[in-house]
Amino acid sequence: MEPAQITAAIMSTVNTTCIILQYMQNQNLQKQNQARRRQQCGDESDEDMDIDFSQSMSPGNVHIMVLMGQVHAMECQFWAWETSTDWWDHIVLQVRDDSKWLRNFRMHKGTFMALHDLLSPALKWQNNKMRAVLTVEKRVAIALWKPATPDSHRSVGHQFGVGKSTVGAAMIQVANAIKELLISKVVTLGNVQAIVDGFAAMGFRNCGGAIDGTHIPILAPKHQASKYINRKGYCSMLLQALVDHRGRFTNINVG
Structure with missing residues (x-):
């Protein structure tokens, strides 16, 4: 399941549980009120009232099962800071x-x-x-x-x-x-012979490309900082690029 679906399912379960608990509390209050009235009238014994109360609040009570079948998941709402676009x-x-x-x-x-x-x-x-x-x-x-x-x-x-x-x-x-x-699509090796001829016209014979690299400063992971320290003493990622006689990239490698 997607994270959003999992969140929605959890929220729906929580909402359903809250409604059921509220229903059980209302039933409890109703039973207590009925018990007081019956006790005043002398219709039932205390033992009968206790048995009736425990049965009505049983997890398998048919009223609760019907309620669960009728409860609809509430629409989940999430708070977000308002920003201007x-x-x-x-x-x-x-x-x-x-x-x-x-x-x-x-x-x-x-x-x-x-x-x-x-x-x-x-x-x-x-x-x-x-x-x-x-x-x-x-x-x-x-x-x-x-x-x-x-x-x-x-x-x-x-x-x-x-x-x-x-x-x-x-x-x-x-x-x-x-x-x-x-x-x-953009960075391709190109026509090798055309590149060699282009560099030859510039005075560089048998050259298939000009290569160079640069260090990109980064904040290295604390537990692996030593792996990113370059020869100049700071943490970086190395970018290597190859260009043709027109200055167009033909190969890029970052590591």
Whole structure:
């Protein structure tokens, strides 16, 4: 079962249990009132009243079973902090011109929408009972905005009306979608002979590519920090890239 389904089932069980307990308490009060009236009238002995009370409150009592069959699960409600999405909905999507898209997202709006269409098959999820999922457009925008600006996760979250943890989750989701759908289409080895000829024209004979690497600073896991310390003394992930004579990536490796 999905986490949302498990949560809904637990909430439904709790609600049903509360209703049954309330029903049993009401039955208890009714029986006690009836017992007092009968005792005053002298209709039954105390022993008969005790037996009748214990039978009425038995877990297998037919009234409780009927009640359980008639109880409907209450609609689960979850609390969430209200945030504003006006900046994204009414300013970025509708007002900003193409030059501003290029400055803020490092690409034109047409390129952004094309990227959105390519990533939609991997990012289009269904809403659940807890909340509506972020649109594909907003998740792609968050993933582009964060590395294009020096803002923190909290600041980006305020911009798009989401929590800071949602910013990190959106970046991972979009990165996985790019790896799954686009890397194999965009980053290819290409025509090896054309690359060799291109480097030869630049004065580098028998060269199939230019390779280099860079260290990306990270916060390493505390129990494995020693595995991420580089020769410069800080924790990082190593990115290695290979490009052709035109500067286009032909191979990327991160580890």
